Amino acid sequence: MPTYKIRGIDVDFPYEAYDCQLVYMEKVIESLQNKCNALLESPTGTGKTLCLLCATLAWRKSLGGFSTGKSESSLPTIVYTSRTHSQLRQVIQESREQLCIHEEVRTLRGKAQSNACRFLCRKSAKRQCAHFSQTSVKQNPHLGDEPVDIEDLLKIGQQFGPCPYYISRELSKVVDILFAPYNYLIDPSYRKSLGIDWDSSVLIFDEALLLKLEKGIADVPIESSELGFTRPGPYIYELLANLNLTHDTATKLIDIIEEAAVLLEEDKQQKSQGTVCRLESIADILKLIFKDKNNAHATFYRVHVREGQSYAPDVLKGKAPRTLSWWCFNPGIAMEEFSKRGVGSIILTSGTLSPMESFAQELRLNFPVRLENPHVISSNQIWAGVVGVGPSGHSFNSSYRNRDSVEYKRELGNAIVNFARIVPDGLLVFFPSYYVLDKSIECWKSVDNTSSTTIWERISRYKKPVIEPRQSSLFPSAIQDYMAKLKDTSSSGAVFFAVCRGKVSEGLDFADQTGRAVIITGVPFPMRTDPKVRLKREFLDQQAASSRDNNKFQILTGEGWYGQQASRAVNQAVGRVIRHRHDYGAIIFCDERFSNANQQSQISLWIRPHLKCHSRFGDVIFTLSRFFRDGVFSSSTMLKSTEKVTQMSQQVEKVQMRRLPKYRQCFLFFKIKASVIQAN
Secondary structure, three states: OOEEEEOOEEEEOOOOOOHHHHHHHHHHHHHHHHOOOEEEEOOOOOOHHHHHHHHHHHHHHHHOOOOOOOOOOOOOEEEEEEOOHHHHHOOOOOOHHHHOOOOOHHHOOHHHHHHHHHHHOOOOOOOOOOOHHHOOHHHOHHHOOOOOOHHHHHHHHHHHOOOHHHHHHHHOOOOOEEEEEOHHHHOHHHHOOOOOOOOOOOOOOOOHHHHHHHHHHHOOOOOOOOOOEEEEOOHHHHHHHOOOOOHHHHHHHHHHHHHHHHHHOOOOOOHHHHHHHHHHHHHHHHHHHOOOOOOHHHHHEEEEEEEOOOOHHHHHHOOOOEEEEEEEOOOHHHHHHHHHOOEEEEEEEEOOOOOOHHHHHHHOOOOOEEEEOOOOOOHHHEEEEEEOEOOOOOEOOOOOOOOOOHHHHHHHHHHHHHHHHHOOEEEEEEEOOHHHHHHHHHHHHOOOOOOOOOHHHHHHHHOEEEEOOOOHHHHHHHHHHHHHHHHOOOOOEEEEEEEOOOOOOOOOOOOHHHOOEEEEOOOOOOOOOOHHHHHHHHHHHHHHHHHHHOOOOOOOOHHHHHHHHHHHHHHHHHOOOOOOOOOOEEEEEOOHHHHOHHHHHOOOOOOHHHEEEEOOHHHHHHHHHHHHHHOOOOOOOOOOHHHHHHHHHHHHOOOOOOOOOOOOOEEEEOOOOOEEEEEO
């Protein structure tokens, strides 16, 4: 195993490191040594996770030996967290469901299992879990001095009796590295200890609390269904005060709700399950609203009430259902919690941080260490181009003015026919929204007087089509359908029609034959009329004006945020292809606006050196055909349909991860995909 000396620290690395990996590890160690924050962007396939862990563990090792799990350590703990459960599972798998060994409780899932576990672990429980009483580290010498994983904990629990879940929580107090989803750190309800002692009490839950709140929401004056009713964040306290909900009473109500949820779990009838979930949701909301005595965090929120779609019962009553929202528009609030716990440095790292400046501005943090890494691929492994016109010479521009034009949709469809003919294997096509996707396909399926076949039929002649479903529950079957069609030898592959910010665009791996090219059909700006988008822009503009008046640091404006949301969605989508050192593919921007210098500056840095603007569609077809025909590629893996289906289904499958216990002095790795936080 090669060892590299980086900033005075020996870093063991399992392979010969690329230059960009050495630079990445140097930036990680620089941040840790100087106890400062860092923004590190490195494309997918450059080994971010490996570099992050190797560099940080090497730095940690330089401070002293690792813990054996038997005694408290004064040295930092590394907490690796991921943006989603599926990404974290690529590093380690762990959950209460996997760790429970109680014969009855382990058959349950989700909240039902959690509440049943808590009930059986109470001191006052008539049937206390026998495994829970054996969870102290001192009681379990069989843990040994070597690192333990989930399988080890399960074997120890089954052989000697201690609960693997609670043993893992005890070990987390002295471990050197711990894995968890990052929302477990940000959400206050996950940060608190789960060891709750309940005193014997008589519990009464009056649902007329809720009926009065519903009436209060119904009485709010909504003059415009589009704009709804909006007030500053602190208005929530005025609304709740009418229900006698204040800091003093909310704490008591939260205790009652949580105890009621535990007691309701004793009722094995199916009808109680929904009640438990609703109760716990109310408790979580109240904890968030009343988390600080001075209510200072409320200034970063907005209260919004809007009318929903009317259904028959509501129409008969003469009113539409309403939704009360309390939206936070300052992501920096979550980071404030870490500073309160003595955190010294935060490292945010991802394959798609660009445009990078917006992260620092929105989080209100200073990031002295920054990196935008190139890819580890060679120039002959990527074709990247802006296609400003279609086969007939008509401009590509999916702006609001043009996107409903039949001429535009047909020109785009005919271009995709050409790309489907040239690109081998898998082709991904991303639209700015489901609306544009649906209208385009509707147009392509219609009969054109100038041709005997529809555009959709011509696309299907070259590649079997799959459309991203709106419903999350249908997504795994769509992935399986795509993989099956890729394997079908009657065509030259498959095409996946999807949307930016959809499930296909975020977190899934379309390596090798599963994704040889990605087409971006427009700039995916968020919907301007969406209340959350409108209020976010207003909030940022107010903050920016205030900072200018007070000579504070620069804050992102509403318009700046709006544009960067679109650019970040594009970077997420194009990052689905070219996933490793031996991979290759094409990135095709089918919108003339991408030829604009400002728009190109928002694209990930690793793509920019390869990006060319084409004024003639014929040049695109010629160079793209030559790229796939003449390029010399050596992919180490061939498509294995069954394995790919399983792998990609796992990426979208939701799992229950164990809750992160309290931490002392520690590092936190987020992944947006990933990050690090260092304590002082």
